[in-house]
Amino acid sequence: MIDPRRLRVLKALADHGTVTAAAKILYMSPSAVSQQLAALETETGHELLERRGRMVRLTATGTVLAGYATEIAAHLERAEADLAAVTEGLAGTVTVAAFSTAITEVVAPAMAALGTRAPQVRVRVKDAEGPVGQRLVLDGEADIAIAVEHRDTLGRNGDSLLRRPLYDEPFDALLPPGHPIAERTAADLTALAGDPWITPWPGNPVHDVVLRACEDAGFQPEVLCLSDDFRAVxxxxxxxxxxxxxxxxxxxxxxxAGVVVRPVAGRSPVRRVFTAVRRGSERHPLLNPVFEALRESADQLTTLGALPRIKAE
Structure with a gap:
């Protein structure tokens, strides 16, 4: 008989990659995690880990069992959601992890709407850039993440999280006054190949989008300044x-002030924003009014003209 509590330990290792990281999330010592995994190997009669010095990785058998652990975790989330639905759990706290612009433009307006429409639903907000929000959801420290699609989106946690498109938005070019192309109606990126660039820090999804757009235009940008604060940019x-x-x-x-803003000529780079929840938890009744308010806030951005009408794929 497999102890489901040990499957939770295996899932944490699969999600976070190291015994130390899994121990931190589970509030256990690394030695206790190792003991649980060793006991699980005994229970199953299979080697689940390959040990190389201090490093471990899942064997093929371990990967299969970790997949079942993820499915079981999703079923437990669904069970909690259904129990909450039976008792009409429409009062409580939902924690949303989001990057700063999404907090300003989507989460805050959604909270204002919920204050009138569903005052019994309390929203707690955590500022989380890059993949941090998804990790908070995965670890149970947030219920909903609002994040940006980038190269790490579909990592090892792809089966544990359910992602839904929220909105897409184009990028605009910022030019100093007097720039040679400042008088044009749109900025051709190839004309900016010789300029110094200002981008967010590596690890911020926007940094990746900017670099990819420049590479698609045929050049590698010279990044002179780094800031995650768009006002500072x-x-x-x-x-x-x-x-x-x-x-x-x-x-x-x-x-x-003092900046020329121009749309990008041709095909503009796009930031694709999505929500992520633990798979199975999307049925929890507390999340429904929050999702609805977030969607309405995102749609309002388009209505007000802040975003063009780009259909999220």
Whole structure:
């Protein structure tokens, strides 16, 4: 008989890659995690881990069993959701992890709407850039993540999280006054190949989008300044430090002074934003009004003209 509690330990190792990381998430010591995994190997009669010095990785058998562990975790999430539905659990707290622009443009308006429509639903917000929000959801420290699609989106946790498109938005070019192409109606990226660039830090999905857009235009940008704060990026562009690409919604609530904003000529790079929840938890009744409010906020961005009508795929 396989102890399902040990499957939870195996899933944590599969999700986080190391015994130390799994132990931290499970609030266990690394030695206790190792003992649980050794006991699971005894229960199954199979080697589940390959040990190479201090490093471990799942064997083929371990990978198969970890897949079942993920399915069992999803079933437990569904069971909790159905129990909550039976008791009409429409009061409680939902934690949303999101990057800063999404908090400003989507989460905050959704909270205001919920305050009137469903005051019994309390929303707690955590600022989380890059893949951090998804990790918070995976670890049970958040219920919903709002994140950006990038190369790490479909990593080892693809089976544990359910992702749904929320909105897509194009990037606009920021140019200093007097730039040679500032008078054009749209910015051709090839004309910016010789300029210094300002981007978010590596690890921020926007950084990856900008670099990929430049590479598609046939050049490698010279990144001179790094900042995850779009107001700071605007200030640096206005000071003549370089050019930049920023998501359109980042400029919605303020007009950057001393900066020329132009759409990108041709096919603009796009930031694809999605929500992520633990698979199975999407049926929890507390999440339904929050999802509805988030969707309405995202749609309102388009209605107000902050975003074009790009259909999320």
């Amino acid at each position: 605007c200030a640096l562009v206005a000071a003549g430090a370089g050019v930049a690409l920023v998501p359109r919604s980042a400029l919605h609530t303020f007009k950057p």
